[in-house]
Amino acid sequence: MKKMADADNRWARNRQFIQDYGWSYIFIALPILIFLTFTLYPLLRALVMSFQTYHVMGSEWVGFKNYAYVFHRELFSKALINTLLYTLGTVPINIIISLGLALAIFQLGKKSQTFFKASFYLPAVASGVTISLVWLFIYDPMPEGLMNQFIHLFGFANVNWLGKVDTALLSLMFLTFLGGHGSGLILYLASLGGIPKTIYEAADIDAASTWSKFRNITWPLLKPTTLYMLVINVIGSFQVFMSAYLMTSGGPDHATTTIAYLIYQDAFEYFEFGVAAAESFILALIIVAISVLQFKYMGSDVEY
């Protein structure tokens, strides 16, 4: 009798739980299923593949051979250096540009702010492929190319922007300076709006200069946003692929071969999926290591 009562109670509790939370589980089931199918499974599959020589008709287990090959491979070192240079050359400058733009726009009225926010966000909406093709047109190496016509105004001869080892990577970096600030701008504007005006008023009473207010109030209070931007942008630039693929195909002389592009080449051009998977995990480890270092050394004095 007691057992039956216990069973009834358990059933009632379960029914109540399903009534209260059932829908929640149904709603989260789909994203979890998608995550398991399209993220976790491919990730684990790639991890296994990195220890194999991949063949469509049956792969062969090779242990750490792919990793050893990657570490000794000159081209991987070159791609790593290119990616590091790209990151160092784009991330800090782009953060400074986004911050500068945000500071300038923040002074404006509501309508003007909305206009500029929309304008600067527009490239984020446009397809990266389209933007790359537009830049290919701008970097036309002939004298009639747009960029060459511009430098011609200052008396310079035409430059083979994407075709010379010295200028190819710089050209890919430069195109990021003139676009892609939308997200950073929105984040900085939101953070600027969150700084209490009373702090600036107190500084005004102390006759603080504009630079002093920026250095002692704005910059420290924007640090969480800056740290976030830094981490996200470093991750993004370590994974840069589209511009190298569409504009230079990694050339000339591998001057624009980035790690992500090398992974693509190894997998889809040379059919060396095991090597490509090993490179992917090395890239992932590098990104994790850099992110941890960023949080450790730059996040210590950040207040959220």
Added chain:
Amino acid sequence: MRARKVMAGTLSVILAGSLLLTGCGSNTTQIAKEDIVKVWTFPVEKNYAKNFDAVKADFEAKNPNIKIQKEELTWAEGGKKFDTTVNAGNPPDIMFIAPSAKYISTGLEVPVENYLDAKTLADYYPSGLEYMKVDGKLYGLPLYMKIQTMGGNKKLLEEAGIDWKSIQQNGWTWDQFKQLVKKGTKTNADGKQQYGFVFNGSGVDFSELLDHLNMNNGLPYALDKNSKYTYTNPKFLDTLKFIRSLITEGISPKEANQITPQKRMDYLYSEQAMIIFKAMPYYEVVIADNNKKVADKTAPAGQKQIDFVLLPEPHADGQQAAVLGGVDGYTMFKQKSYNGDQEQHLKNIAKVMVALTSSKAGASAVTLNLPQVTKSGEDMWKDKYTMSPENKAEVDRLFKTIVPPTQVNPDKSLKAIKIYDEVIKPDYQALLGGDKTPERMFQDVQNKAKELFGQ
């Protein structure tokens, strides 16, 4: 009441689902009797979609149990899309591509000889079939014979005092080429820079000029008939020096490594290029179409009507003139997991391949101004060619100098491809851009060859 509604709704859904499944089931049974053969192809020539559909309709009428499912790819991206499907183990049954060690290594490229009878194969000229073989095995069927060479603007050639008729008949050496073509580099009548020789060093197959000039320097292939790697020969260095000299001497633009095939044609159409590489007999058709646009004033501003002549490629002193030729055609693949009778499916694929490459399919060779690959095609189309006499004569001459194919070891071929992709292509771009000397590039190739071939 509510429970009844829920029950009614549930039952309705189950009933509808059952009907749907029954319907699908019967449909599946019907489709199962048909074998669908997937064909991936390209816009091979301007009428190819129409020609393909005519062959397809004809074939399907004669073989009601086989359906051809066509997908047309772009030249720029098609190869990459195909590579992806191959590595996923699910390529199309037939692909418009030459057989390659790269695909054979996947185990999905299928030799076709077992699925074709001797009578069918006898319709194909053996010279064409040779190009569809790797290591002696036939992996596909050709659609047309092809050649790639150079071509020029007749008016500009004559203005520069170049006897193009004599060159067509007698050929020219690298030194003669430079000496003559240099005259074509000047400021043209529109005040724009005109170049004697414009070639594409960017875009699809950007390193073709190197391959062609190697052929004309006694290095027809990266691997010789004994599968020995040949690009470590000093002749390779001579070829690199010759190409670089074209740029340093102003014969070709210094921006050569950024000139795409489209830009090369723009240079030809705007009379900024006297001779272009590459050119094919089909360019006569393409350029004639553009001439019509110029006459109708629908062509971009600055473009002119061009009288186009095919020219032989120059050869190194003491070497025989050679032309890169061969065939384009269809290659047969299987999938990693095929649900059904795979042997029967492969037989059906072979049947489709024959239809897509013989007799009626020969219409494409006519449009391309190229020779037929089958006797049935020859009989059907021999009177339909409309090429200019001088270009026709040149095509006939060039076909006599085509380099025959070699059958090499697929593993060594993969290594040669790796050297080409990882070293030669990127170095070649740097060579064109002036960032790498011919000697340095040659050294890089030697180093990689030593690493992979031990030579």
